[in-house]
Amino acid sequence: MSAPLIVFFVLAALAIIGALSLILQKHPIHSALSLIVVMVALAGLYLLLGAEFVAAVQIIVYGGAIMVLFVFVIMLLNAGEEEHTDFSKLAKFGGLPLALALTGLLAAAMVHYGGAVPNTTSPDSLANTSNLSTMLFSTFVYPFELTSFLILVAIMGALVLAQREKS
Amino acid sequence: MVPTQYYLILSAILFGMGAVAFVVKRNIITIFMSIELMLNAVNLAFVAFSQARGKLDGQIFVLFVIVVAAAEAAVGLGIIIMTARNRRSLNVERVDLLKL
Numbered sequence: 001m002s003a004p005l006i007v008f009f010v011l012a013a014l015a016i017i018g019a020l021s022l023i024l025q026k027h028p029i030h031s032a033l034s035l036i037v038v039m040v041a042l043a044g045l046y047l048l049l050g051a052e053f054v055a056a057v058q059i060i061v062y063g064g065a066i067m068v069l070f071v072f073v074i075m076l077l078n079a080g081e082e083e084h085t086d087f088s089k090l091a092k093f094g095g096l097p098l099a100l101a102l103t104g105l106l107a108a109a110m111v112h113y114g115g116a117v118p119n120t121t122s123p124d125s126l127a128n129t130s131n132l133s134t135m136l137f138s139t140f141v142y143p144f145e146l147t148s149f150l151i152l153v154a155i156m157g158a159l160v161l162a163q164r165e166k167s
Numbered sequence: 168m169v170p171t172q173y174y175l176i177l178s179a180i181l182f183g184m185g186a187v188a189f190v191v192k193r194n195i196i197t198i199f200m201s202i203e204l205m206l207n208a209v210n211l212a213f214v215a216f217s218q219a220r221g222k223l224d225g226q227i228f229v230l231f232v233i234v235v236a237a238a239e240a241a242v243g244l245g246i247i248i249m250t251a252r253n254r255r256s257l258n259v260e261r262v263d264l265l266k267l
Contacts, residue, residue: 008169012177019184019204023191028257031197035204038181042207045177048169049218054226058210061233066203066240073244074196077251082194083258095190103183110175114216132223140227147234154238161245 007048015041028079032070039063053129174215181208195250195257199243206236 188201217225
C-alpha cells in the first residue's frame, strides 16, 4: 500500500470515529470536541488532495472561529447533559436502515456519476493558492463581494437576536 | 494517488452520520453541530471533484460554503441564545409552540 493511501485511511478513520463520537457523546462539549477532531482530519485530507489554502481556511475558520463560537455558547448557556427522550417504535427500527440507505445511495450516486472521471492532471500542475486567488478576484469577484454583504447582514442579525430586550 | 471514489464514499458516510445526528440528538446546540458536519462532508466532495477534474472551481465553492457556514453559525447561535433565554431549556422537545 502506498504512503498516501495509508495517510488517507488513517485520516478517514479519524474523521469517522470523530463523527461517531459526536453522535454518541451525551454532553454537548464532548460533541464539540469530537467535531473539532473531524474538522482537523478533513483539513489533513484537503492537504492530501493538494488544496493547501482550503486546508488552512478549514483549520482557521472552522476549527478555530466557528468551533470557538460553539464552545463559547455551550459555556455561556451552561449546557448540561442531554435529556433522554424515547423515540417512537417506527423511528427506532426504521431509522438505522433508512440512514444506511441514504448513505449508500449518496455514495453510489456520486461514485457512479462522478467517480469515473479520468484524472487528467497531476496534482502538482494544479498550482494552487495563486491560481485560486486570481480566480476568486476575477471570475468570482461578484459572488465574493456578495459574501461580504452577507457577513454584514449576519453580524447585524446576530446582534439583534442576542441582545437583551430593554424593559 | 488515492482514488477519487474513496473520498466520495467517505463524504457520503460523514453526511449520513451528520443526518443521523441531526435526527437523533435532542440538544439544540448539538443539532446545530451536526449541520456543520454535513456541510463539511459536502466540502470534502467538492474538493475531491475539483482535484479529479483538475479545475479550481470546486475549491472556490468550498470557500463560499465556509463563509456561509460562518454567517449561519453566528445567526443560529444568536437564535439559540434567545430560545434558551425564553424557554429555560436547550431540549428541542420543549420548543413545541407550533406543535398541535
